[in-house]
Amino acid sequence: xxxxxxxxxxxxxxxxxxxxxxxxxxxxxxxxxxxxxxxxxxxxxxxxxxxxxxxxxxxxxxxxxxxxxxxxxxxxxxxxxxxxxxxxxxxxxxxxxxxxxxxxxxxxxxxxxxxxxxxxxxxxxxxxxxxxxxxxxxxxxxxxxxxxxxxxxxxxxxxxxxxxxxxxxxxxxxxxxxxxxxxxxxxxxxxxxxxxxxxxxxxxxxxxxxxxxxxxxxxxxxxxxxxxxxxxxxxxxxxxxxxxxxxxxxxxxxxxxxxxxxxxxxxxxxxxxxxxxxxxxxxxxxxxxxxxxxxxxxxxxx
Numbered sequence: 001x002x003x004x005x006x007x008x009x010x011x012x013x014x015x016x017x018x019x020x021x022x023x024x025x026x027x028x029x030x031x032x033x034x035x036x037x038x039x040x041x042x043x044x045x046x047x048x049x050x051x052x053x054x055x056x057x058x059x060x061x062x063x064x065x066x067x068x069x070x071x072x073x074x075x076x077x078x079x080x081x082x083x084x085x086x087x088x089x090x091x092x093x094x095x096x097x098x099x100x101x102x103x104x105x106x107x108x109x110x111x112x113x114x115x116x117x118x119x120x121x122x123x124x125x126x127x128x129x130x131x132x133x134x135x136x137x138x139x140x141x142x143x144x145x146x147x148x149x150x151x152x153x154x155x156x157x158x159x160x161x162x163x164x165x166x167x168x169x170x171x172x173x174x175x176x177x178x179x180x181x182x183x184x185x186x187x188x189x190x191x192x193x194x195x196x197x198x199x200x201x202x203x204x205x206x207x208x209x210x211x212x213x214x215x216x217x218x219x220x221x222x223x224x225x226x227x228x229x230x231x232x233x234x235x236x237x238x239x240x241x242x243x244x245x246x247x248x249x250x251x252x253x254x255x256x257x258x259x260x261x262x263x264x265x266x267x268x269x270x271x272x273x274x275x276x277x278x279x280x281x282x283x284x285x286x287x288x289x290x291x292x293x294x295x296x297x298x299x300x301x302x
Contacts, residue, residue, distance in 0.1 A: 049078070058084075082107035093130070261288050 032041050037050035045055050045064030056065045065077045070084055077083040081090050081104035091105045094113025105111050111118050111129045118127040124137035132141050132150035142151045144159070144166055151159065158167040163176035171180050171189035181190045183198075183205050190196050197206045202215035209228075210219050216230035222244075229235040234246045241254040248267075249258050255269035262276035268288075272280050277290040285298030 080104075262290070 033039065033044070034041055034047050035044065035050040037044065039055070041047040045051075045057055045062060046067035049064070049067040051064055051066035057063065057068070058065055059068070059070050061068065065083070068077050069075065069080070070077055071080070071082065071086040073080070073086040073088040075088060075090060081087070081092060081102055085104070085107040087104045087106035092101075092103070092108070093105050093111050094100055094108065097113030099110070099113040099115060101108065101110070101113065103109075105127070109118055110116065111127050114129070116129070118129045120127055120131070122131070122133065122135050122137045124131065124133075124139045126139060126141060128134050132138070132143055132148060133153035136150075136153040138150045138152035143149070143154070144151050144164065145154065147154065159165065159170070160167055161170070161172065161174050161176045163170065163172075163178045165178060165180060167173055171177070171182055171187060172192035175189075175192040177189045177191035182188065182193070183190050183203065184193065184196055186193065186196075188196070190198070198204065198209070199206055200209070200211065200213050200215040202209065202211075202217040204217060204219060206212055210216070210221055210226060211228040211231035214228075214231040216228045220229045221227065221232070222229050222235050223232065225232065225234070227235070229237075234244055236245045237243060237248070238245055239248070239250070239252050239254040241248065241250075241256040243249075243256070243258060245251040249255070249260055249265055250267035250270035253267070253270045255267045259268045260266065260271070261268055261274045262271070264271065264276055268274045273284070274281055274287050275284065275290040277284065279287075279291075281287040286301035289302060291302045
């Protein structure tokens with residue numbers, strides 16, 4: 001046997017062994033049963049969840065119900081109380097009732113467990129068993145007066161202006177006024193009270209407002225002359241020095257001491273020549289001492 005023939009025979013042997021190993025591996029893989037339910041993984045619809053007796057697949061997706069989530073609510077069908085209706089919260093109202101069941105509210109024909117099958121006549125998403133308006137859609141179930149009937153169908157609850165206040169107590173029936181403000185306490189809300197006007201919007205009726213067009217909710221009237229400080233010329237204090245502008249010797253310039261060295265009725269704070277010696281303060285060496293005839297430096301000093 002020459003060398004070439006020997007290598008050919010050896011190569012053929014190796015290929016035969018490799019084929020046998022691959023076939024053996026495939027056979028082993030087909031015989032695996034990861035979940036130990038007696039069904040080999042190759043035919044088990046849920047190879048990691050034991051369900052040998054129930055290989056059901058309602059949606060036909062080749063994933064068994066035991067490991068599937070058909071309603072895509074994040075809860076596996078095996079423990080989902082509504083496997084075909086999405087209900088991630090798994091609510092079950094009648095769980096504590098006299099007739100509890102294992103069905104979630106989302107798919108339970110008798111949500112409250114009273115033996116009467118539920119429907120949703122008004123199609124508002126609220127089952128008739130718990131809907132406070134059976135035939136009038138009211139998904140929010142608003143109930144302003146707290147009785148058993150929702151506002152949408154409650155004959156003793158009307159809200160013509162839709163301000164959330166029952167017409168029986170609303171002080172403005174057709175004009176929305178949820179706060180029910182009534183400044184003059186006459187039973188009519190400010191929003192519809194013909195004898196309540198508030199031009200400046202400060203919350204004070206114009207009949208009693210001491211500044212009709214300037215908002216002044218505090219109604220401060222320092223000089224008690226009937227005009228509020230906000231609009232009273234002899235009470236205005238623009239510079240905030242506590243002296244009204246009409247009597248302030250420096251209106252617009254704060255000077256609570258009202259000092260007026262030269263007595264010219266202009267306070268020093270705004271007087272260009274405090275000593276009235278004809279030398280302006282910036283060049284007057286003695287700005288508070290009068291020396292009108294002085295022209296020898298230091299200028300303005302006696």
